[in-house]
Amino acid sequence: MWFSIDFSSHVPVYKQIVEKIKMKIAKGELKQGDFLPSVRKLAEDIGVNFNTVSKAYKELSEQGIIEVQRGEGYTVKVENLEDFNNEILIEIKNALKKALNAGISPNEIKKIFEEVVGRDFNDTRS
Known part of the structure; x- marks a missing residue:
């Protein structure tokens, strides 16, 4: 599949x-x-x-x-993957702004981010 x-x-x-x-x-x-x-x-x-x-x-x-x-x-058809990835980053930024404006806390957003990425970034910060 x-x-x-x-x-x-x-x-x-x-x-x-x-x-x-x-x-x-x-x-x-x-x-x-x-x-x-x-x-x-x-x-x-x-x-x-x-x-x-x-x-x-x-x-x-x-x-x-x-x-x-x-x-x-x-x-x-996509020729330039960098441009395509930049579009995705813009979508992520817009989604984060929308979530914050809707009253979702930064901690909730961080939790979702870590869940999606699959690791806890608290352990990797320096």
């Missing part, structure tokens, strides 16, 4: 697909020119309707991240 979807998440499935593909690009698992699975194949692999995958691919295409190669499928 290419990746899994959290069906209990409040995040729409197509958005999860978009984010999973973006993360594969950010990690270097997908590079410019690489082919993505067909809409039907990915839908079958992750257990969703093909229209959901199609919607995700359309969004990625509109963002300039992937493109359609007529008769061949979708390929990764």
